[in-house]
Amino acid sequence: MKYQRGITIVELIVVMLLTSFFVTLIAQFTIGFWRDGFLEEADLDTFNTRLTAGDIIRDSVGTSQGMIMQNSIADPNPMNADPTDVSGTHWIAIHAIPGTTNIPASGSTAPLVYYRRPAQATNGTYIMNGTVPYEDEYVLYLDGTTKSLMMRTLANSFADGNRLKTSCPPSIATTSCPADKTVATDLSSVTMRYFSRTGNTIDWTSITDPNTGSYIGPDFTAVEVAEFTLNITKKPYLQTTNATVNSTIIRVALRNA
Numbered sequence: 001m002k003y004q005r006g007i008t009i010v011e012l013i014v015v016m017l018l019t020s021f022f023v024t025l026i027a028q029f030t031i032g033f034w035r036d037g038f039l040e041e042a043d044l045d046t047f048n049t050r051l052t053a054g055d056i057i058r059d060s061v062g063t064s065q066g067m068i069m070q071n072s073i074a075d076p077n078p079m080n081a082d083p084t085d086v087s088g089t090h091w092i093a094i095h096a097i098p099g100t101t102n103i104p105a106s107g108s109t110a111p112l113v114y115y116r117r118p119a120q121a122t123n124g125t126y127i128m129n130g131t132v133p134y135e136d137e138y139v140l141y142l143d144g145t146t147k148s149l150m151m152r153t154l155a156n157s158f159a160d161g162n163r164l165k166t167s168c169p170p171s172i173a174t175t176s177c178p179a180d181k182t183v184a185t186d187l188s189s190v191t192m193r194y195f196s197r198t199g200n201t202i203d204w205t206s207i208t209d210p211n212t213g214s215y216i217g218p219d220f221t222a223v224e225v226a227e228f229t230l231n232i233t234k235k236p237y238l239q240t241t242n243a244t245v246n247s248t249i250i251r252v253a254l255r256n257a
Contacts, residue, residue: 050248053149053184053230060151062252064115065135067194067220069093071114073137073154077168079109080141091139095204096220100191100231104144112140112149112190113226115254119159127159134159140183142190149190149230151181184230191229196222197253227251 007015070082074089082090091111104110118126118133126133136159139152155164165178173179194202196218206217228250 049184049186049232050230050246054248054250056151056181056183057228057250058252060117060138061113061115061140061226062254064117064138064254066254067096067113067115067223067226068137069095069114069220071137071139071154073156073166075139075152075154075166077172079152079169080111095215096194096202096218096223097204098191098193098201100189101142102189103142103147103187106145108144109150110142110144112142113192114139119156119162119164121161122163127161129158134162136162136164142187146182146185147187148185149183149187151183153181184232186232187230188233189231191231193227193229194220194223195225195227197224199225223254225251225253 070093071078071091074087075091076089078089078091080092081088082092091114094111094114101110101112114137116135116137119136121127128134134156136156137154139154141150141152142148143150151167153164153167155162155166165176167180168174168177170179196202202218202223204217204219205215208214209216229247230250231247
């Protein structure tokens with residue numbers, strides 16, 4: 001009887017090793033291709049974030065009447081309420097102090113700047129209070145949960161026909177109180193600097209009262225140019241670190257100049 005020769009153990013081991021080798025190469029190539037693709041996608045996302053944030057900030061802040069230390073229009077839902085305000089409708093007061101504000105912990109927020117703009121009707125015309133327009137107010141704050149720069153709008157209730165609505169935290173937003181607007185995402189921090197029209201730095205802490213030691217330097221009323229540096233970090237899918245890291249500088253001149 002004639003028997004057909006089968007594969008030997010050595011041959012089987014060689015085939016298994018070669019198969020494992022080629023499978024490993026293919027897997028490494030595939031994973032590397034995916035990683036590079038997700039990295040490119042993250043880079044594109046942050047690029048879009050930078051462009052969008054620049055447009056929003058230049059359009060909103062750049063057409064403002066100036067920055068303020070605290071909102072004067074009552075906000076029923078301040079994220080960082082002023083502890084000295086018994087009404088609980090005002091954000092904590094801030095001053096023109098150049099520096100970096102890091103994204104707070106998840107569940108927390110941090111105010112960045114407040115400013116005011118003329119109130120407008122639905123057709124875009126200013127709503128006048130005598131010879132001057134009524135003014136709406138805006139709050140830019142950092143949200144630690146979403147790692148985003150958010151915009152709260154505070155509509156002036158005395159401006160009849162005001163097209164602006166007071167906004168709310170996204171978690172409680174309604175038709176009558178729309179959600180705060182997202183300006184930028186994937187932020188790690190925002191650095192602010194303030195200038196006069198001639199380029200001099202504005203810093204509330206630059207001068208102190210010789211008698212009390214309190215700061216008496218120039219404040220937001222003197223700010224004519226504001227500079228936002230958005231520091232963006234993102235961890236692409238299949239990456240273990242924030243492989244996408246970049247910054248964008250947005251400088252805007254205010255109308256109060």
